[in-house]
Amino acid sequence: MKIIRNAKIYTADTNQQTATAMVIKDGKILWIGQEEYLPAYQGNIIDGQGKVIIPGIIDAHMHPIMLADVLEQVACLPPHIHSIEGMLVALEKYDASQRGWILGWGYDEGKLNERRAPLKEDLDRASRALPIIVMRTCGHIISVNSKALAIAGITKDTPDPQGGQIDRDENGEPTGVLRENARNLVLQHLPTPSEDEIVTRLLKLSQTLASYGVTSITELMATVAPIDYLTLYRKAREKGFKQRVAAYYIWEDIQKYELLTADNLDRSTGAYIGGIKLFSDGSVSGRTALVAEPFLGGEERGIAMTSKEELLAAAAVTKEHGIQSSSCDGGQSY
Known part of the structure; x- marks a missing residue:
């Protein structure tokens, strides 16, 4: 058991937005509040030295x-x-x-x-x-x-x-x-890095993300070929990758491969399929987002990358399997 005291803890709880102490057991917060009300727990006492503690950050749209x-x-x-x-x-x-x-x-x-x-x-x-x-x-x-x-x-x-x-x-x-x-x-002509090379890069990235308090991430454009992304993340986690990973596979691969299996959807693994990724159109700043009126100073109206029928078909699959869909639309993810 760990007892943290003398800290500035932001709880994200509207009823108790800040605290100065908390008790952690088996990786879970057992108690949190003001230090003067700290119960008589026995354990390893850690002096927070007035430092700030925040909830782990979840990055909901990444390409790690x-x-x-x-x-x-x-x-x-x-x-x-x-x-x-x-x-x-x-x-x-x-x-x-x-x-x-x-x-x-x-x-x-x-x-x-x-x-x-x-x-x-x-x-x-x-x-x-x-x-x-x-x-x-x-x-x-x-x-x-x-x-x-x-x-x-x-x-x-x-x-x-x-x-x-x-x-x-x-x-x-x-x-x-x-x-x-x-x-x-x-x-498509770029040389494909080996599995070990990618895992090594991921392990280095994990350290960087952890230094900023990022504890969970999404992979918003997972693919099967040439190397399966879920396999890469699970191997990286075996070697010390710290963050939980929800992978969103591109719609084309969801249609082509049998990906939505019980094992791949199992969140307890720490690296699992969380949704399906499609591109509706492009980005606003790149002037490829689909717009009704032309962009200023030109005639571009954007590029439609996925049909309405495909979007609806993907949405039906996500509903069936209890996962999410992410449609990149105007540079944003929904």
Whole structure:
């Protein structure tokens, strides 16, 4: 039994919003209140030294495997990067020996001095020999160089995929900016990290999350191939991953594989399927969210990525299995 005293405890209870002491037994709070009313419990007394204790934070919309990955890439956002020129300098310094690709993330054209997304001509200045991918802050758009376009076979004659858009110049040539499902034309060519590599990154991320008080997370875009996400999280937990994980599998994989089994839905495992993920449309800041009126300064009205019929079908499955649905709509998750 642990007895914590002399602390500033925020309870999230409207009837008793703060406390100064609490008693913990077998991982559960047995008693909480003001220290002067602390019952005569026997146990290990811990002096909180006036420090703040808060309930564990639940992050309801994360992409932890992707986050663990991008933390090893070039951060292309303030306070590190303020311009495309600065981005190119950082990308040139990136060690691509492990992957063979130069990778960056986090740019927002609204925060860059040039007030535009990096194009293939820009990224070509960082490297023509190696493929480059820089992900926008919303995650719905990427910018790539000519080498990446060539690897993906994207040319003037490549049609836009369903639910995606290849940006083109006045001559119809790809600019290097790929929106929504068009991203996958390039992303599918990235080398797949091994299971052990992903688990190692997750363990490092877990320490970072724990340092901020995050105790439970969601994986809002779980997939089966090339490596099953639930398998990865369960292996990571076996090796010390601290957070509970609710995985939301993409609708396509729910339809393709038998995922909604009793074992996969078992919350007592600490890593389980919590819902289904669909994309209704894109992001507001990326101008791919579906809107009735065009975005200011252009004719874009967004990109519809999933039909109404698919949304209703997924909702029926979630109701049947007692799980949730998450539809990414305008950059938000519902």
